[in-house]
Amino acid sequence: MSNSQTPTAFTPSDFSAVQMRETAKSSDRAPPTHFDAVIIGAGFAGMYMLHSLRDKLGMSARVLEAGNGVGGTWYWNRYPGARCDTPSYIYCYTFDRNLLQEWEWSERYPEQDEILRYLEHCADRFDLKPDIDFGKRVNSTVFDETTNRWTVRTEQGDAYTARYVIAATGCLTAGNMPKIKGIDTFKGRSYHTSRWPHSGVDFTAKRVAVIGTGATGVQAVPIIAQQAKQLTVFQRTPAYCVPARNGKVDPEVTKARHANYDQVIDNIRKSFFGFELSFMPKSVLEATQEEREREFDRMWDQGGFEFWLGNYNDMFFDKRANDIVSDYVRGKIRSTVNDPVVAEKLIPSYAYGTKRQPLDTNYYETFNKRNVLLVDAKTDGPIEEITEKGIRAGGKEYEFDIIVYATGFDAMTGALKALDIKGRGGRSLTQLWEDGPAAYLGVTIAGFPNLFMITGPQSPSAFSNVPVSIEQHVEWITECIAHMRRNHLTTIEPTEQAQEDWGKHVIDLVSMTLVPNTDSWYMGANIPGKAHKFLAYIGPEGVGGYRRHCDEVSAKGYEGFEFASQGQGGTARTMAAE
Numbered sequence: 351m352s353n354s355q356t357p358t359a360f361t362p363s364d365f366s367a368v369q370m371r372e373t374a375k376s377s378d379r380a381p382p383t384h385f386d387a388v389i390i391g392a393g394f395a396g397m398y399m400l401h402s403l404r405d406k407l408g409m410s411a412r413v414l415e416a417g418n419g420v421g422g423t424w425y426w427n428r429y430p431g432a433r434c435d436t437p438s439y440i441y442c443y444t445f446d447r448n449l450l451q452e453w454e455w456s457e458r459y460p461e462q463d464e465i466l467r468y469l470e471h472c473a474d475r476f477d478l479k480p481d482i483d484f485g486k487r488v489n490s491t492v493f494d495e496t497t498n499r500w501t502v503r504t505e506q507g508d509a510y511t512a513r514y515v516i517a518a519t520g521c522l523t524a525g526n527m528p529k530i531k532g533i534d535t536f537k538g539r540s541y542h543t544s545r546w547p548h549s550g551v552d553f554t555a556k557r558v559a560v561i562g563t564g565a566t567g568v569q570a571v572p573i574i575a576q577q578a579k580q581l582t583v584f585q586r587t588p589a590y591c592v593p594a595r596n597g598k599v600d601p602e603v604t605k606a607r608h609a610n611y612d613q614v615i616d617n618i619r620k621s622f623f624g625f626e627l628s629f630m631p632k633s634v635l636e637a638t639q640e641e642r643e644r645e646f647d648r649m650w651d652q653g654g655f656e657f658w659l660g661n662y663n664d665m666f667f668d669k670r671a672n673d674i675v676s677d678y679v680r681g682k683i684r685s686t687v688n689d690p691v692v693a694e695k696l697i698p699s700y701a702y703g704t705k706r707q708p709l710d711t712n713y714y715e716t717f718n719k720r721n722v723l724l725v726d727a728k729t730d731g732p733i734e735e736i737t738e739k740g741i742r743a744g745g746k747e748y749e750f751d752i753i754v755y756a757t758g759f760d761a762m763t764g765a766l767k768a769l770d771i772k773g774r775g776g777r778s779l780t781q782l783w784e785d786g787p788a789a790y791l792g793v794t795i796a797g798f799p800n801l802f803m804i805t806g807p808q809s810p811s812a813f814s815n816v817p818v819s820i821e822q823h824v825e826w827i828t829e830c831i832a833h834m835r836r837n838h839l840t841t842i843e844p845t846e847q848a849q850e851d852w853g854k855h856v857i858d859l860v861s862m863t864l865v866p867n868t869d870s871w872y873m874g875a876n877i878p879g880k881a882h883k884f885l886a887y888i889g890p891e892g893v894g895g896y897r898r899h900c901d902e903v904s905a906k907g908y909e910g911f912e913f914a915s916q917g918q919g920g921t922a923r924t925m926a927a928e
């Protein structure tokens with residue numbers, strides 16, 4: 351593997367090393383070592399956090415970023431077909447009205463390079479880059495109880511100290527490379543979608559395998575099939591896809607949205623999932639068959655997440671209701687895929703909507719092409735090993751020139767654990783979270799003072815339109831730090847009790863839905879050995895209710911938190927709201 355500027359094809363077991371092979375490129379400002387705050391990650395979250403702490407509170411802050419540019423998700427995930435599936439007009443920052451007015455998106459769901467250009471524009475517009483150290487991968491984050499400061503170290507050998515650490519490391523960051531026998535023996539080229547070469551990959555005249563049929567595989571498969579001589583898709587669990595209906599944005603629609611952004615922002619902030627969508631105030635079981643068909647067709651034709659997040663209100667809660675919705679999608683798959691045997695392989699058996707919804711642009715149609723083959727773990731046999739020539743599955747060897755791993759992420763906790771965080775008494779976060787994460791409001795952790803997470807586990811995070819959740823966290827954290835500075839408080843951390851109560855609340859709520867019954871990355875089920883525990887937060891009133899709850903916590907003097915202030919006579923600890 352070369353030590354080049356950008357990732358290239360790699361030896362799969364070397365995957366974790368690949369993540370840190372981007373060469374360090376230091377910013378032209380000589381970095382002081384001590385800061386008020388260190389922020390880890392320069393995606394949507396880290397960039398806004400920097401702007402808030404530096405430009406609103408006047409703090410010294412440094413962002414440490416493993417990649418050689420801003421953008422996070424959109425810097426790394428450059429695979430064919432990569433695009434967002436939140437509508438572009440709400441897949442952006444909303445905190446600056448001028449920025450909203452000056453940026454125009456070309457498509458309903460823009461491609462990776464357009465989103466990256468947007469984030470680059472934001473970094474330049476707010477002059478963020480001078481305070482970002484690129485090519486710095488954090489591998490140690492330790493709290494010192496004598497100084498009440500964190501020391502943050504990088505793979506590259508740097509050390510920084512700070513009063514506050516904000517992990518803006520992203521919910522889908524740590525790529526998941528499956529441990530398959532013989533994975534390094536393959537003589538062709540291997541790629542993981544989350545570390546795609548910046549120069550692209552030419553599939554022309556190549557025999558290609560794609561492993562994985564989650565949201566990424568669904569985006570990549572149709573595009574790779576257009577170029578490859580032969581594409582073989584290895585499926586462990588089929589996905590329910592709904593049509594994206596992507597297209598250019600009508601300039602008149604853009605104009606109307608720009609004139610009405612205040613209302614749009616209010617809508618998404620108060621909504622259940624951070625979209626301008628809400629469940630229909632009706633049970634599917636109460637609707638007549640004719641009415642259901644009409645509503646299902648309307649949502650299907652509308653495209654996007656309408657079918658997922660704007661459906662009948664019992665779809666996520668009642669198995670009988672969900673069966674009706676699931677059967678509608680199954681019917682669509684059967685009517686799109688010509689070969690009935692292939693169609694049946696593509697039809698999921700779990701409850702619709704309980705995994706991340708992929709949006710489809712010609713995914714099912716792609717299986718009608720003569721150069722595309724589906725190998726399904728259940729009916730054809732699972733992958734047994736990677737060989738020199740390709741992949742052995744179900745006792746048969748398939749030969750390839752290229753293997754693409756579209757195998758997703760160690761979601762929500764993977765990137766946080768990689769920071770090797772040690773709190774009070776040298777307590778390791780990784781060990782603490784062995785049985786699944788625990789975090790008060792999903793933002794802070796008992797025993798880890800002044801450590802904040804943006805879109806951390808047990809917050810709405812990946813179960814929402816993520817930029818909406820990012821902005822809420824950044825603004826709440828900024829106000830919390832401002833409160834501490836106004837009141838000369840040195841540390842903040844949640845009480846064990848508040849954290850335990852929050853964890854119980856998260857589980858109680860999700861247990862009312864069908865989500866825990868499905869093996870998904872929301873449940874940690876995609877990673878062997880990972881605790882089976884819901885990783886996000888749903889309801890009762892979604893991101894709107896969560897925002898209100900966080901605001902109430904701060905309005906009550908940071909209920910559930912403990913502060914300490916360091917005066918001349920030593921450290922004084924107070925319960926919040928005392």
Ligand SMILES: Cc1cc2nc3c(=O)[nH]c(=O)nc-3n(C[C@H](O)[C@H](O)[C@H](O)COP(=O)(O)OP(=O)(O)OC[C@H]3O[C@@H](n4cnc5c(N)ncnc54)[C@H](O)[C@@H]3O)c2cc1C
Binds near residue numbers: 486
């Ligand atoms: C392919 C794909 C499509 C997506 N589409 C959508 C969508 O349509 N809608 C939606 O709401 N969300 C979507 N998401 C989720 C997406 O991650 C968020 O929308 C958003 O980009 C997250 O921003 P972030 O800043 O929190 O994290 P990221 O963008 O992931 O940025 C985190 C940054 O932290 C850095 N980092 C991590 N660990 C370290 C370390 N140890 N040291 C230094 N730096 C580190 C990473 O290099 C990265 O640059 C998608 C995710 C993927 C992968």
